[in-house]
Amino acid sequence: MRQGDVRDGRRTAGGPGSIPGQRQDDGDGDGGSPRARRRAGKPPRRRRHRILRWFAILLAVALIGTAAAGYLWYQHLNHNIRTDKLNIGEHHAARPTPNAAGQTPLNILLIGSDARDSKENQALGGAKDTFGGTPLADVQMLVHVSADRSNMSVVSMPRDTLLKLPACTDPKTGKTYPATVGRQMANQSLGRGGPGCTVATWEMLTGIHIDHFMMVDFSGVVSMADAIGGVPVCVDANIYSKDRLGHGSGLKLARGTHSVKGEQALQWLRTRYGFEDGSDIARTKAQHMYMNSMVRQMRENATITNPGKLRALAEEATKALKVDEGLDTVKKLYDLSNELKKPAPDRITMTTMPYVYEGPRVAPKPEDADKLFRLVREDIALDGKDKKKKPSADESVAPAAPDAEIAVQVQNGTRTAELPAVPGRASAVTAVLTGKGFTKAVADQGQAPSQERTAVLFPSVDLAGDAQRIAKSLDIPLSSVKKSTDVSAVTLVVGADWRQGDTYTAPAKAADENTTPDTANALNGADDKACMKVNKGFTW
Numbered sequence: 001m002r003q004g005d006v007r008d009g010r011r012t013a014g015g016p017g018s019i020p021g022q023r024q025d026d027g028d029g030d031g032g033s034p035r036a037r038r039r040a041g042k043p044p045r046r047r048r049h050r051i052l053r054w055f056a057i058l059l060a061v062a063l064i065g066t067a068a069a070g071y072l073w074y075q076h077l078n079h080n081i082r083t084d085k086l087n088i089g090e091h092h093a094a095r096p097t098p099n100a101a102g103q104t105p106l107n108i109l110l111i112g113s114d115a116r117d118s119k120e121n122q123a124l125g126g127a128k129d130t131f132g133g134t135p136l137a138d139v140q141m142l143v144h145v146s147a148d149r150s151n152m153s154v155v156s157m158p159r160d161t162l163l164k165l166p167a168c169t170d171p172k173t174g175k176t177y178p179a180t181v182g183r184q185m186a187n188q189s190l191g192r193g194g195p196g197c198t199v200a201t202w203e204m205l206t207g208i209h210i211d212h213f214m215m216v217d218f219s220g221v222v223s224m225a226d227a228i229g230g231v232p233v234c235v236d237a238n239i240y241s242k243d244r245l246g247h248g249s250g251l252k253l254a255r256g257t258h259s260v261k262g263e264q265a266l267q268w269l270r271t272r273y274g275f276e277d278g279s280d281i282a283r284t285k286a287q288h289m290y291m292n293s294m295v296r297q298m299r300e301n302a303t304i305t306n307p308g309k310l311r312a313l314a315e316e317a318t319k320a321l322k323v324d325e326g327l328d329t330v331k332k333l334y335d336l337s338n339e340l341k342k343p344a345p346d347r348i349t350m351t352t353m354p355y356v357y358e359g360p361r362v363a364p365k366p367e368d369a370d371k372l373f374r375l376v377r378e379d380i381a382l383d384g385k386d387k388k389k390k391p392s393a394d395e396s397v398a399p400a401a402p403d404a405e406i407a408v409q410v411q412n413g414t415r416t417a418e419l420p421a422v423p424g425r426a427s428a429v430t431a432v433l434t435g436k437g438f439t440k441a442v443a444d445q446g447q448a449p450s451q452e453r454t455a456v457l458f459p460s461v462d463l464a465g466d467a468q469r470i471a472k473s474l475d476i477p478l479s480s481v482k483k484s485t486d487v488s489a490v491t492l493v494v495g496a497d498w499r500q501g502d503t504y505t506a507p508a509k510a511a512d513e514n515t516t517p518d519t520a521n522a523l524n525g526a527d528d529k530a531c532m533k534v535n536k537g538f539t540w
Contacts, residue, residue: 077330080318086213086326088193089166089200090179093209094449094486096147096379103147105379106339107208111195111215112139112269134191135217137198139269139287142208144376145339151347152340152525153382155372156288157202158352159280160361161186164417166204168197185361195322205364205417206373207450212336215322222262227316230259231294233268233286234531240540241267241274248273252540257531265290274538281352281362285521286532288350292525296345348525349382354517364417368517374452375514382516383524400465403437406490408470409444413451413493421450422499429494432502436473444491451495454504457484458491466490474504 098104113135136159144153162183169176170193177192189198195215203210234257241248251267251274253260260268269287276282318330327333354368364370375382400406410430415421426443433441454476458467464483467490471481474492484491498504516522523530 074330077314077318078328080315081328081330081333082322083325083328084194084322085171085196086324087199087203087210088171088196089168089204091166091200091204092449093203093207094484095209096377097482097484099147099379101148103149105147106145107210107212107376108143108145108336108340109195109199109202109210109213110139110141110143111137111190111198111213113190113215113217114138134188136187137190137195138187140186140198140202141287141291142202142206142210142376143340144208144379145343146381147379149339149342151381151383151385152343152349153376154288154291154348154350155376155520156284156350156352157186158284158355158362159185159187161353161355162358162361162363163201163205165189165192166197166200168193168200170194171196183363195324199324204450206377207452208373208377212327213324214327216320222266223316223320226262227313228261228294228297230261231265231290231297232257232259232528233290233293234258234529235534236531237534237536238539239274239534240538241271243273243538248538274535276533276535278535281355282532284352285523288352288523289530289532292345292348292350292523292527292530295348295525296528344526346524346526347381347383347385349516350523350525351382351516351520354519365519368519370452371513371517372520375516380514382520382522384515386514400469403469403473404439406438406466406469407440407442408433408438408466408490408492409442409487411444411446411491411493413449413454413495414499415450416452416496417450419496425494425499428502429492429498432474433470433492438470438473449493451493452497453480453507454495454498455480455482455493456490457482457487457493459484459487459489463490475506476504477506480506 096104138159140157140159142155142157144155146152163186164183165177165180165186165188167177167179168189172194175193177197186201189201195213199210199213202208233253235253235255237255239251239253241251249267249270249272251264251271268290270283271286272278272280272283275286314330317333321333323333327336351372354365354372355362356365372382380386410426410433412421412426414425426445430441430443456467456471456476458464458481461483464481467481468478470476470490470492471478497507
């Protein structure tokens with residue numbers, strides 16, 4: 001067509017009849033008639049709009065489908081999680097008092113079960129006469145994350161520890177296991193109704209409130225190690241954990257550092273024969289090294305960008321664990337993991353409960369074990385790097401009501417892990433208070449939690465002065481006067497440090513009272529040079 005010709009009632013581009021400012025069809029735009037667009041090899045405008053609409057619909061369907069698949073996968077992971085009751089014992093430790101910022105510590109009990117009730121677990125070896133038997137809690141570690149999340153303390157209990165076990169009731173069968181009269185190995189607590197009895201045992205022993213438990217068996221350790229991608233461990237000489245009678249884990253490593261996973265990771269965690277003196281204590285040290293290394297490894301690979309690896313890790317983690325009912329969803333487990341990763345490795349301290357040998361077994365070393373438990377209970381960092389705390393408002397002198405108008409309850413907290421409560425102790429101390437003019441003092445005849453040190457508790461700030469007045473009249477230091485949400489009135493808890501007499505004598509403050517006992521064998525989480533010592537009888 002010549003320039004300026006008219007077609008379909010419109011002049012062609014560039015013709016003398018073109019309208020200034022109006023878009024013209026230059027052969028590349030969207031203008032022109034459907035016939036012209038067909039000749040140009042382009043779909044009509046209406047068809048393109050229909051294609052866009054269909055594309056939008058397909059995209060929406062794809063997004064909905066992806067979201068649905070994500071939801072279904074999330075639900076699948078939730079269904080993987082197995083749960084049990086947190087505490088099924090007769091003893092429940094008091095919850096910690098929040099700090100000035102309203103924060104509370106986090107305590108999780110990690111349990112390693114030797115259960116061989118599945119083909120996967122039986123295939124991993126061990127004594128065949130234990131197949132299908134009552135499971136034992138062969139690994140027990142209390143993980144304490146400080147209230148401000150600046151540090152983490154881990155306390156392991158040797159498998160062979162002798163303790164009195166509390167009464168526990170199996171939540172599934174209703175069967176009640178009475179409290180033991182004599183001492184039994186602590187790992188038997190798992191067979192007395194489940195992990196909730198192991199939690200109850202720890203709370204009775206330590207006075208530490210446990211928020212959650214997480215339990216894993218042999219096959220779970222293998223699958224988790226595979227999902228993580230391996231954990232570096234070190235031995236100072238070649239090791240083969242087998243003796244002439246066939247005892248041992250089968251671990252075989254050359255001197256130096258190796259990344260272990262799968263069955264080899266399990267062998268490392270189970271090895272006694274070949275490490276140091278061949279005791280359960282040596283195995284505990286190896287477990288500490290493994291955990292420290294695993295934490296560092298996970299931090300170094302904190303960002304997982306491979307969807308396949310992320311999917312595999314989520315699948316194995318949810319299948320491997322049994323947790324308390326407070327961790328029954330992936331979301332709750334994810335939130336917990338975020339709390340656990342807040343302390344830096346150099347603020348993580350691994351310890352073993354101080355012990356004394358009793359024949360082939362061990363028992364808590366009275367002073368040192370009690371001290372370690374107190375440090376954790378009072379949220380004092382085991383690495384000694386706590387910032388110096390300013391005196392709290394609770395330790396300042398506050399106004400008090402006249403002595404005769406102060407209502408106070410007296411509880412008997414003299415029971416310990418080894419000794420029963422002193423009968424009538426609350427009434428005896430109540431009589432002391434009444435004689436001093438506190439005529440509203442009343443003995444609480446109910447069951448009181450064990451209390452290592454005598455303390456005066458109060459529920460609200462307006463009663464702080466009254467609580468301090470009670471403490472002063474009995475020569476109890478103001479540092480033992482604390483606000484607590486577990487009481488509804490001023491409450492004097494007579495502790496194990498005041499089992500007799502009318503006069504309270506406060507324990508002398510030692511210069512090292514807040515330092516970790518040497519017998520706890522502390523290991524810093526940032527120590528990547530640690531190597532297990534190999535017994536010369538197990539080298540090759």
